[in-house]
Amino acid sequence: MRILHTSDWHLGRMLEGRSRINEQAxxxxxxxxxxxxxxxxxxxxxxxxxxxxxxPAIAEELFYDALNRLSAGGERAVVAIAGNHDNPERLCAASPLAVRHGITLYGLPKEILEPSLLVQPNQRRVVRGAAGLGWAELHIPNCADPAIVAMLPYPSESRLNEVLSQSLDEEILRQEYSRRVQELFSSFSKQFRPDAVNLAVSHLFVRGGLESESERPIQLGSAPTVEVEAMPSGAQYVALGHLHRAQAVKGAAVPTRYSGSPIAYSFSETGYAKSVILVEAFPGQAVSTREIFLNAGYPLVKWQAKEGLAQVQHWIDEGKDLHAWIDLEVSLTKALLPQEIHLLRQQRERLINIRPVFPETEQIIAESRSKLPIDVLFRKFYQDKTGGAEPEQELVSLFLSLIDPDKDSECQTVQDEEAETA
Structure with missing residues (x-):
């Protein structure tokens, strides 16, 4: 059986207000x-x-078109679960129609799936021969053996409809959450059989995974990281979504991977290779996996023009990174004029950010700050972060005691002397 693992399409997502729908198509x-x-x-x-x-409607249209094409009229099986950005009910709204085409849409962690009723075996169509809470057995044309898929959509407390712990301690919450995920997978995995291809698919964050800035948390209720031991050891392959960097999960008992997002969604992903995972599996045997790299999305690149606007113009004229979204940082001695910004964007439409940097000014600021006492710098930092609030003296003293106990004593002595004089 040949399985393709993909995730995190994020259809409808934009980049700084710019549509990505053509790249997604x-x-x-x-x-x-x-x-x-x-x-x-x-x-x-x-x-x-x-x-x-x-x-948006265009994103939903793209998804349903994708399902139709991928399922090949019901001859190929498709399983899609809800992630933290998806509305579970909305994702599964078309389930009664989808199942007739070999498509399983699964939204909430505790939904009970039903077997196919209107499609019979030997009709050259995918049949859901059996199903239940968190699993389905799929019979696929051209495959001698069925696939049993354990499914765990994004399992936040709100979607599980459970309070996993009364404690507010972060470590206890993480342990209880990981334990609950392990229980669910263990329950679903009881349906695995030696004469079937046994797979698991979920959308969660396994501890130790490498994040990027494009993974925006959207959730109701706590959903911390999961220990690698929570992954189902009875599966031959575990397909994960949530992290946008393609990666294998270290320490997993069986091959467990994030396929990553198909296109880069933030400049923190500059240089990432985007891919899908092809898995070849036979019952009772170790699977083989192969990463297939994608080319559909424009790359995201960062330009640092330390020689000023002339260097930027030179790069534009030579066609550097012609098919890319660009984040520009340019060193200047004076502010950019509106017409200069307009000209740059006119010449390169995918120029997203233009950040001027004034090295001389930054150096002057750095030098002036280096002459200030450490407690004054801390007060300025606190005010910057709190909108001008003045830190209490106890907080300043605590900070000074952490970095230099002697400095804190000196500062306190000066303050005591000033108080006595007053």
Whole structure:
């Protein structure tokens, strides 16, 4: 059985107000081509199909078109679960129609799935032969053995409809959350059989995973990290969503991977290779995996023009990073004029941010600050972060005692002398 793992499409997401829908449509085209070329039998979509719980109509249209093309009229199985950005009910609204085409949409962690009723075996269509709480058995044309898929959509406390701990201690909350995820996977995994391809798919954050700035938390209720031991050891492969950097989960008992997002969604992902994972599996055997790299999204790059606007103009003229979104930092001696900004954007439409830097001014500020006492610098820092509030003396003393106990004593002595004089 050949399985393709993808996640975190975030259809409808923008970049600093710029639409990415054309890139997302190209990704869907690329994905469908890969599925056909690699003769994939089952597609796993591990959550965050949409970027918001109320996606634009064009994003929903793109998703349903993708499902239709990927399922190949019911001959290929597709499983999609809800991530933290998805509205579970909205994602699964088309389930009664989708299941007739071999598509399983699964929104909430405690939903009970039903077997296919209107589709019978031997009709060259995917059949959900059996199903229940958190699992489904899929019979797929051209596959001698069924796939049993354990599914755990984004399991926040609110979506589980549970209070996992009365304690507010972060460590206790994390332990209880991880324990509950392990219990759920253990329950779902009881359906695994030696004569089937056993898979698990979820949308969560396994402790130790590498994050990027584009993973915006959207949740109701606590949903901390999960220990790697919570992953189902009975599965042959665990497909995860949530982290946007493609990566294997270290320390997992079985192959466990994040496929990552198909296109870069923030400049923190500059240089990331985007991909999907192809898995080849047979019952009772170790799986083989292969990363297939994607080209649909424009890369996100950072320009640092230390030689000023002339250097930026030179890069534009030579066509540097022509098909990329650009974050520009340019060193200047005077402020940019509006017409200069307009000209830059006119010449390169995907120039997103333009941040002027004034090295001489920064150096003067740094030098002046270096001459200030450490307690004065701390007070200024506190005021910057709190909108001008003055820190209490106990807080200043605590800070000074942490970095230099002697300095705190000196500062306190001076303050005592000033108080006595007053």
């Amino acid at each position: 190209r990704f869907i085209d690329e994905l469908c081509a890969i599925v056909e070329e690699e003769e994939v039998d089952l597609v796993l979509i591990a959550g965050d199909v949409f970027d918001t719980v109320n996606p």
